[in-house]
Amino acid sequence: MIYLDNNATTVTDPDAAKVVHDVLMQGPANASSQHAEGQRARGVLDDAIEKVGRLLGSDLTRPGGPRLVITSGGTESNNTALRGIGDPDRPLVVSCIEHPSVLSTAQKMQDAGRAVRYLPVDSDGVVRTDRLADLIGEGDDLAGLVSVMSANNETGVQQPIDEVAKICRWKNVPLHVDATQSIGKVPFSVHSSGAAAVTLSAHKFHGPPGIGGLWLDAGVRVDALMQGGEQQLASRPGTEPVALAAGMAKALENSLASLEKMSGTVAAIRDRLESEICRRTGAAVIGGDSPRLPTTTCLAFPGVDRQSLLMALDMMGVACSSGSACSSGSSQPSYVLMAMGLDRSLVDSALRFGVSRFSTEKDADLAAELISSAYQRLRSL
Numbered sequence: 001m002i003y004l005d006n007n008a009t010t011v012t013d014p015d016a017a018k019v020v021h022d023v024l025m026q027g028p029a030n031a032s033s034q035h036a037e038g039q040r041a042r043g044v045l046d047d048a049i050e051k052v053g054r055l056l057g058s059d060l061t062r063p064g065g066p067r068l069v070i071t072s073g074g075t076e077s078n079n080t081a082l083r084g085i086g087d088p089d090r091p092l093v094v095s096c097i098e099h100p101s102v103l104s105t106a107q108k109m110q111d112a113g114r115a116v117r118y119l120p121v122d123s124d125g126v127v128r129t130d131r132l133a134d135l136i137g138e139g140d141d142l143a144g145l146v147s148v149m150s151a152n153n154e155t156g157v158q159q160p161i162d163e164v165a166k167i168c169r170w171k172n173v174p175l176h177v178d179a180t181q182s183i184g185k186v187p188f189s190v191h192s193s194g195a196a197a198v199t200l201s202a203h204k205f206h207g208p209p210g211i212g213g214l215w216l217d218a219g220v221r222v223d224a225l226m227q228g229g230e231q232q233l234a235s236r237p238g239t240e241p242v243a244l245a246a247g248m249a250k251a252l253e254n255s256l257a258s259l260e261k262m263s264g265t266v267a268a269i270r271d272r273l274e275s276e277i278c279r280r281t282g283a284a285v286i287g288g289d290s291p292r293l294p295t296t297t298c299l300a301f302p303g304v305d306r307q308s309l310l311m312a313l314d315m316m317g318v319a320c321s322s323g324s325a326c327s328s329g330s331s332q333p334s335y336v337l338m339a340m341g342l343d344r345s346l347v348d349s350a351l352r353f354g355v356s357r358f359s360t361e362k363d364a365d366l367a368a369e370l371i372s373s374a375y376q377r378l379r380s381l
């Protein structure tokens with residue numbers, strides 16, 4: 001199988017898997033227990049959290065300083081941020097290309113009476129920062145929270161977070177950034193992002209699935225989604241997954257050590273895959289004129305249906321995706337590509353391919369050949 005669906009989830013880093021295994025085998029690990037075993041677990045957990053913070057440019061050791069709330073992943077972090085940060089009586093501003101874990105939460109909140117305003121994107125898939133200040137509003141109309149992703153999961157297009165943060169700072173409204181797709185692929189510093197809160201998810205950077213985090217800047221209050229014990233200052237009750245946290249820290253360490261490779265070899269593999277497919281099939285690159293993640297390409301194949309091509313490729317041993325894995329299976333067109341104003345025929349023929357540092361040139365060449373042959377076959381039918 002040639003795995004080209006690394007935006008959905010990544011190949012597990014063997015070093016991270018080993019850390020998870022080793023911590024699990026060290027013994028029972030409830031970090032809230034007062035006995036020696038519990039205290040040992042607490043040490044492992046605290047070290048993992050501190051390391052993740054350090055790797056993301058944030059010192060989490062200062063009391064009252066920034067902190068990292070451990071969650072089950074990107075979805076929970078996004079839900080927590082939207083529901084728990086900022087003034088809940090004020091409008092929420094989200095971009096219209098956010099992940100379903102943001103957009104569906106926003107929709108639910110809107111159904112319950114909260115005003116939600118949507119930041120549009122241009123035809124290159126970049127959020128319209130020129131519209132942001134107006135959408136945030138002022139006075140009685142001022143928004144309570146803005147949420148914009150750092151890079152889109154379907155197109156890989158990177159968003160101008162610096163500009164978004166500048167506007168939020170000027171308006172004095174907290175910004176949440178869903179950095180799920182950026183962290184581990186491109187340099188990302190939580191502090192320099194200017195965000196009040198940042199979402200991360202371990203399985204997107206070769207860590208274990210089922211763990212992620214919500215980084216909170218100093219002084220940012222968050223209301224818990226769930227009720228329970230006092231773990232994580234009651235921001236996220238429940239026994240912490242110590243082994244997964246240690247695995248996440250290791251995966252992040254290895255990913256960040258490979259960032260140069262990401263912008264070099266890995267980007268070259270993506271470019272090679274993309275240009276070979278386009279040369280053989282006449283596919284169009286979506287978002288190709290924008291700054292993109294080095295790992296992602298979203299291609300529209302003229303005259304074929306994306307689901308048919310996806311199935312054909314699956315049978316030939318190539319794994320890719322017809323959009324967000326969280327909305328796949330739905331026959332709806334991609335709302336991300338629709339928001340870019342793309343022609344419906346392009347939207348219905350678009351597939352997403354995601355490489356990683358575990359991908360090879362040989363994979364790219366073979367995949368391009370298989371994709372081209374599946375495409376020609378479907379065209380001839």
Ligand code: PMP
Nearest residue numbers: 073074075099153178180181201
């Ligand atoms: N945000 C983005 C941008 C994503 O791509 C994803 C994963 N598809 C998520 C959030 C959700 O992350 P998780 O799978 O860890 O819940």
